[in-house]
Amino acid sequence: MSPNAKKRTVRGRSSTRTPPAGARRRTPGRVPRLLLGLGLAASVAAGWAFLSSGPAGTTAAQPSAVVQSLAVRIHRELPHDTGAYTQGLLWWDGKLYESTGQYGRSDLRRLDPATGAVEQRADISPAYFGEGLARVDDRLIMLTWKAQRAFVFGLERFDEQRTFRYEGEGWGLCNDGSRLVMSNGSNRLTFRDLRTFEVLGDVAVTLRGFPLTQLNELECVGDAVYANVYQTDFLVRIDPDTGRVTHYIDAAGLLTREERRGVDVLNGIAFDPGAGTFYITGKLWPKMFEVTFEE
Numbered sequence: 113m114s115p116n117a118k119k120r121t122v123r124g125r126s127s128t129r130t131p132p133a134g135a136r137r138r139t140p141g142r143v144p145r146l147l148l149g150l151g152l153a154a155s156v157a158a159g160w161a162f163l164s165s166g167p168a169g170t171t172a173a174q175p176s177a178v179v180q181s182l183a184v185r186i187h188r189e190l191p192h193d194t195g196a197y198t199q200g201l202l203w204w205d206g207k208l209y210e211s212t213g214q215y216g217r218s219d220l221r222r223l224d225p226a227t228g229a230v231e232q233r234a235d236i237s238p239a240y241f242g243e244g245l246a247r248v249d250d251r252l253i254m255l256t257w258k259a260q261r262a263f264v265f266g267l268e269r270f271d272e273q274r275t276f277r278y279e280g281e282g283w284g285l286c287n288d289g290s291r292l293v294m295s296n297g298s299n300r301l302t303f304r305d306l307r308t309f310e311v312l313g314d315v316a317v318t319l320r321g322f323p324l325t326q327l328n329e330l331e332c333v334g335d336a337v338y339a340n341v342y343q344t345d346f347l348v349r350i351d352p353d354t355g356r357v358t359h360y361i362d363a364a365g366l367l368t369r370e371e372r373r374g375v376d377v378l379n380g381i382a383f384d385p386g387a388g389t390f391y392i393t394g395k396l397w398p399k400m401f402e403v404t405f406e407e
């Protein structure tokens with residue numbers, strides 16, 4: 113079965129551009145929430161080791177286990193559709209592409225990064241819960257959560273072209289230039305063939321030696337893979353060769369208390385290689401942020 117994708121162009125939301133927020137810089141921190149959010153509460157020592165950028169205190173962290181913290185520097189805010197349950201986000205050729213989830217509300221979108229306006233949209237059949245998104249040449253591959261199907265759409269017209277089958281759940285997806293990288297909610301990343309979607313291998317992701325589960329939306333940048341960690345405000349940077357988390361990014365506090373009403377979790381990360389900036393947002397969030405991650 114394939115999704116009944118209907119192409120339709122929608123007029124974007126307000127084209128008024130949110131004034132640049134300036135380069136607000138946020139500093140990572142807040143130990144208890146971090147420990148809770150990343151499921152490391154079982155080991156205070158491990159949590160402390162995670163927070164340390166070096167072998168500090170009483171921890172016996174090895175140099176290879178050092179995890180560096182990066183701060184979020186906000187360069188710009190733009191509107192984001194509060195109806196978009198963001199599951200996948202990528203940048204390509206001056207546009208953002210977003211996949212959204214929930215049964216009956218999943219779709220594929222092209223956005224104008226200048227305004228956040230939705231320029232084109234294709235609805236997914238109500239039978240499917242949309243998940244991560246990756247581009248391969250002139251096609252977009254969109255995962256589904258539990259249906260074990262990935263739908264392939266033409267990049268330009270969002271025309272449905274084919275369906276891949278896979279085992280297990282689909283969460284995040286990115287293209288590192290030679291293969292696809294896919295998450296499924298566990299600590300495992302699966303590598304897949306760009307053309308056939310066949311499994312090429314996998315890697316277990318660890319944070320200071322502990323499995324880091326709930327890896328969600330992904331972004332391939334150079335030799336690294338960035339991942340949202342589901343149910344947290346944290347992103348991690350992973351070395352896909354070893355599975356080791358090399359950096360963590362605390363993205364909490366992007367939205368004001370008022371803006372957080374009714375929204376779901378942080379999810380969605382895209383990289384614009386021309387500008388060297390990332391776009392991050394969340395499920396049903398009213399805003400998207402163009403940011404850099406800095407030491």
Ligand SMILES: [Ca+2]
Nearest residue numbers: 201330331381
């Ligand atoms: Ca992405």
